[in-house]
Structure formats: structure tokens, C-alpha cells
Amino acid sequence: MNFRQKIARETGIREGSIPASYQVLGDVMLLKLMKASGEEKKKIASAVLELYPYIKTVCEIKGVEGELRRPKILKLGGNGTETTHKESGILYNLDAAKVMFSKGNHFERRRLLKQAGTNEVIVDMFAGIGYFSLPLARHVRKVYSLEKNPVAFRYLKENIKLNKLSNIEAVNADCREAALEGVADRLIMGYFPGTERFLPFALKMLKDGGIVHFHNSYSGDELWNKPAEDLKALGNFRVLEKKKVKSIAPRRWHIVMDVEVYRE
Numbered sequence: 211m212n213f214r215q216k217i218a219r220e221t222g223i224r225e226g227s228i229p230a231s232y233q234v235l236g237d238v239m240l241l242k243l244m245k246a247s248g249e250e251k252k253k254i255a256s257a258v259l260e261l262y263p264y265i266k267t268v269c270e271i272k273g274v275e276g277e278l279r280r281p282k283i284l285k286l287g288g289n290g291t292e293t294t295h296k297e298s299g300i301l302y303n304l305d306a307a308k309v310m311f312s313k314g315n316h317f318e319r320r321r322l323l324k325q326a327g328t329n330e331v332i333v334d335m336f337a338g339i340g341y342f343s344l345p346l347a348r349h350v351r352k353v354y355s356l357e358k359n360p361v362a363f364r365y366l367k368e369n370i371k372l373n374k375l376s377n378i379e380a381v382n383a384d385c386r387e388a389a390l391e392g393v394a395d396r397l398i399m400g401y402f403p404g405t406e407r408f409l410p411f412a413l414k415m416l417k418d419g420g421i422v423h424f425h426n427s428y429s430g431d432e433l434w435n436k437p438a439e440d441l442k443a444l445g446n447f448r449v450l451e452k453k454k455v456k457s458i459a460p461r462r463w464h465i466v467m468d469v470e471v472y473r474e
């Protein structure tokens with residue numbers, strides 16, 4: 211029996227009001243509940259706490275807001291929202307109500323790990339709580355993790371200690387103001403929309419022949435001419451790979467392009 215069927219049987223609520231999937235961060239479950247009434251939401255949360263003993267808190271997630279990616283969360287049942295999430299052997303302390311953690315980027319994390327060389331220096335321009343920086347630091351020489359949101363930055367620092375990593379330099383700053391020049395073999399731009407605004411700053415931090423992982427969002431019609439046009443801000447570049455990461459709205463995509471950049 212799947213999640214939806216189990217909850218429907220426990221609560222008597224029709225399946226159409228119950229989401230087919232969910233996100234679990236540590237012991238916190240996040241649900242998108244667009245179709246449930248206020249009373250149904252409370253019932254669904256109680257049923258989850260009853261049926262899934264490892265879940266301590268149930269929240270509704272209504273989206274992620276603004277430049278600093280603050281989640282819009284409503285707690286429906288259980289305890290606190292601070293938790294420790296484990297993925298691929300890395301521990302992430304986080305508060306699910308205050309910082310985002312995109313499960314959709316799981317494949318992206320794995321893909322980066324396969325590409326990065328052990329001697330590389332990486333700049334993670336939008337580090338968050340360390341989604342890319344922490345797993346990469348286990349494989350490469352050095353990671354610079356730049357993060358503007360003070361709450362996410364506090365968890366990033368905590369997570370570096372928690373995972374006993376000594377090769378990450380974390381900076382609480384706007385990545386456009388970082389005092390790094392020509393250091394990165396590989397640079398991650400894990401943020402959208404409007405990522406193209408940050409390309410001149412990426413270029414400054416990159417070594418000659420360095421690789422940029424450019425994330426952004428585009429409509430289906432804009433693929434792949436518009437991103438290639440935007441990337442001209444990097445000067446000479448060669449596209450290594452282009453990929454749709456996930457659908458984020460009807461006919462709109464989160465994409466990533468890997469490009470190698472040359473000064474001359």
C-alpha cells in the first residue's frame with residue numbers, strides 16, 4: 211500500500227486531498243497539501259505521526275521564498291523543526307522551517323562527485339548549509355563555500371565540524387563581494403532565477419580552463435539558445451554538458467550547463 215492509500219485508510223480522507231509523495235529531512239516530514247482543508251491537514255499530520263514512528267514533526271511546505279531561499283512552512287503536528295538529515299554518508303544539521311534542502315538536487319550532487327578531481331579547488335558560490343560543499347570536500351583539495359544567509363551559514367559552519375572536514379573555508383558574504391581571484395578549478399552556481407547576473411563574478415574567481423556548473427531556470431522555448439547567450443558573459447567557453455535538472459512549473463525548467471572557460 212502506498213503513502214496516499216495508507217493515510218486515506220487511516221483518516222477516511224479521500225485520496226485526492228492527500229499528496230502522492232513527501233520529503234523527509236531527518237525526522238521531519240514535509241508535505242505539499244494544496245488540496246486538503248485545514249481540518250484535513252491536521253488529520254493527515256496525526257495519521258503520519260501514528261503510522262511512521264520515525265517521524266517526529268509534520269509540516270506543510272508552501273514554497274521557498276526570496277533571494278535567501280527561506281521555506282514557507284506551517285507546522286501541523288509533532289515537535290520542533292530542527293533535525294539532522296543524512297544523505298550518502300554526510301550529516302546535515304538544519305532547521306526545516308528556516309533553510310531549504312532540495313531533494314531534486316540529489317542526482318546533481320552525485321554527478322559533481324563523479325567529475326571532480328582529487329586535486330581540485332572548488333568555489334561553491336551559493337553554498338546554503340553545504341549541500342554541494344560537504345560531499346565534495348571529502349574528494350577534493352579545497353572548497354570555498356560562500357553563503358549570504360546568516361541562518362544557513364550558521365548551519366554550514368556546524369555541518370563542517372559535524373562531518374570533521376578541515377578543507378572548507380566558509381565565508382558569510384554575498385558571493386559578488388568575495389575576495390577570491392583566479393582560484394577555482396571548478397565553480398558551482400547552484401541558484402536560480404537570474405543566475406546570469408553572477409557570471410562576471412564567477413569569471414573573476416575562475417582559473418584559466420576552469421569549469422563552471424551554471425544552474426538557472428528557463429522556459430522550454432528558451433532552451434538552449436538563451437542560456438548559451440547568457441553564458442557569453444564568460445568570454446570564451448566550451449559546453450561540456452547541458453541538462454534539465456527538474457521541471458519547476460508548467461513549461462519551465464531548472465537546467466544546468468557545464469562549461470569550460472578560457473581566458474584567450
Ligand SMILES: C[S@@+](CC[C@H](N)C(=O)[O-])C[C@H]1O[C@@H](n2cnc3c(N)ncnc32)[C@H](O)[C@@H]1O
Nearest residue numbers: 278279312315336338341357358359384385400
Ligand atoms: C538554492 S539555495 C542552494 C541550493 C542547493 N544548492 C541545493 O542543492 O539544495 C541557494 C543559496 O544561495 C544563497 N544566496 C542567495 N544569494 C546569494 C549571494 N548573492 N551570495 C551568496 N549566497 C547567496 C541563499 O541564501 C541560499 O542558501
